[in-house]
Amino acid sequence: MSTKNLILGSGLSVLGFLEKNKLNNFEVFDKNDYFGGHAYSHNINGYFFDEGAHISHSKNNQFLEIVLKNNDINFNQFKSLIFNFKNSKQLGYPIQLNLKDLAISEKTKIFMEALFHNKKNINKNYYEWLVSNYGEYLTENYYKIYTKKYWRCDPEEMDVNWVSGRLAKRNISKTLYSLFLKSDNNNLSYNKFRYPVKGGFFGLFHNLYKNKSINLNSKITKINLKKKTVLINNNLEKPFDNLISSIPLVDYQTLIPELDDDIKFNLSEFKYTSLISYNFKIKKKITINFQWCYFYDRDIDVSRMSIINNFNQEKNEDDFYIVQMEVFRRNDEKINYDEIDKNTKNHLINFFKITHNDIYFEKRFFVEKAYPIPLIGVEDKRLKILDYLKKNKIFQIGLYGKWKYMWSDQSFLDGYNFEYEN
Numbered sequence: 001m002s003t004k005n006l007i008l009g010s011g012l013s014v015l016g017f018l019e020k021n022k023l024n025n026f027e028v029f030d031k032n033d034y035f036g037g038h039a040y041s042h043n044i045n046g047y048f049f050d051e052g053a054h055i056s057h058s059k060n061n062q063f064l065e066i067v068l069k070n071n072d073i074n075f076n077q078f079k080s081l082i083f084n085f086k087n088s089k090q091l092g093y094p095i096q097l098n099l100k101d102l103a104i105s106e107k108t109k110i111f112m113e114a115l116f117h118n119k120k121n122i123n124k125n126y127y128e129w130l131v132s133n134y135g136e137y138l139t140e141n142y143y144k145i146y147t148k149k150y151w152r153c154d155p156e157e158m159d160v161n162w163v164s165g166r167l168a169k170r171n172i173s174k175t176l177y178s179l180f181l182k183s184d185n186n187n188l189s190y191n192k193f194r195y196p197v198k199g200g201f202f203g204l205f206h207n208l209y210k211n212k213s214i215n216l217n218s219k220i221t222k223i224n225l226k227k228k229t230v231l232i233n234n235n236l237e238k239p240f241d242n243l244i245s246s247i248p249l250v251d252y253q254t255l256i257p258e259l260d261d262d263i264k265f266n267l268s269e270f271k272y273t274s275l276i277s278y279n280f281k282i283k284k285k286i287t288i289n290f291q292w293c294y295f296y297d298r299d300i301d302v303s304r305m306s307i308i309n310n311f312n313q314e315k316n317e318d319d320f321y322i323v324q325m326e327v328f329r330r331n332d333e334k335i336n337y338d339e340i341d342k343n344t345k346n347h348l349i350n351f352f353k354i355t356h357n358d359i360y361f362e363k364r365f366f367v368e369k370a371y372p373i374p375l376i377g378v379e380d381k382r383l384k385i386l387d388y389l390k391k392n393k394i395f396q397i398g399l400y401g402k403w404k405y406m407w408s409d410q411s412f413l414d415g416y417n418f419e420y421e422n
């Protein structure tokens with residue numbers, strides 16, 4: 001009998017796997033009633049909203065070749081126009097390369113810090129990384145506040161292994177230059193990006209799913225390591241030789257009852273953020289040219305806001321904005337929806353200078369797992385757990401499967417380049 005492989009999930013990592021492995025000795029299962037996982041775009045009243053801001057800024061040739069060429073995808077390319085806001089003041093992005101927008105008293109402090117920079121580069125945690133790269137003033141007054149809003153923890157609690165490719169390193173000449181002149185931002189990892197003309201971010205991948213056979217509404221509810229079976233929707237048992245799984249690592253706490261206690265305990269210490277996504281169509285009363293922005297104020301719940309019709313098909317056609325606001329909470333926090341709803345709506349109204357009557361529609365949705373939080377101590381445990389699963393023929397792929405932040409191209413390629421390790 002041929003080997004029986006079960007593939008769990010249908011997000012981009014599994015799409016990558018299926019694109020490469022055009023065999024017929026496997027079956028694919030996803031708990032959702034749609035395929036695409038976190039890369040899916042939700043149609044709300046005819047407008048597409050992603051699960052948090054999603055753009056493709058990939059520079060990876062393998063990904064670009066497979067996904068974007070020959071797939072008949074209609075997308076636009078944009079030069080990124082991004083801003084920060086603090087105390088209602090618009091500031092350049094990233095802040096450390098746009099110091100000219102700050103008050104003179106702030107600039108003086110940053111300038112003095114840069115002059116007397118302590119060259120010691122001890123980066124035991126993210127806080128130390130921030131201070132050694134951007135200085136204490138920017139760390140305390142900007143990055144630390146934002147970290148608490150977005151990652152829902154103190155930067156001192158976080159590792160630095162996720163920073164590369166996401167945050168620009170210290171560049172003293174550019175920093176000093178930006179005290180006086182506008183920075184060109186050309187060195188940012190997402191200084192340019194692609195976005196489909198139609199269908200939201202998922203429009204980049206939709207065509208690739210067309211010839212794939214995926215069983216939807218099929219939730220894996222238990223895995224039995226001894227019998228080597230999975231239980232689907234609590235009633236259908238399927239044997240497996242190998243599982244290629246993008247199921248979030250933390251979910252194995254409950255999926256595998258026979259899991260060692262210490263693994264269960266380690267998994268219970270892994271934390272993640274959840275996204276509360278607020279989606280609006282509002283009347284255009286002021287003109288906004290940027291695509292997305294970040295809010296550094298402690299009292300504003302929203303971390304990030306995208307003006308979606310500034311980069312999709314609706315641009316300039318009408319007198320409205322399609323807006324998404326993102327609020328994050330940690331999985332061990334209690335979510336007070338009444339407070340967050342109120343805070344977010346007030347912010348929307350103040351920011352866009354509108355009234356309640358200018359909101360054409362609003363829809364909130366919840367993304368239970370947004371980002372695995374790279375807390376100190378997780379890395380070693382994560383690797384041990386992946387190793388344990390591998391020994392039991394469970395091969396983890398993708399962002400949540402590997403419990404490590406990956407951009408969409410990295411998730412796709414993680415599945416595409418997957419090789420069994422026996």
Ligand SMILES: Cc1cc2nc3c(=O)[nH]c(=O)nc-3n(C[C@H](O)[C@H](O)[C@H](O)COP(=O)(O)OP(=O)(O)OC[C@H]3O[C@@H](n4cnc5c(N)ncnc54)[C@H](O)[C@@H]3O)c2cc1C
Nearest residue numbers: 009011012013031037038052054055220398399407408411
């Ligand atoms: C808020 C946010 C913003 C992002 N922005 C960007 C961006 O701008 N650019 C970019 O390139 N990338 C971005 N990403 C990253 C990108 O979304 C991911 O890399 C990619 O979608 C992950 O794909 P995946 O296959 O690893 O995981 P997933 O998409 O999560 O796939 C896992 C699948 O497993 C299924 N599943 C889970 N449990 C079970 C079960 N028990 N039984 C059956 N099925 C199950 C789920 O339904 C899901 O379909 C962002 C991510 C987030 C969270």
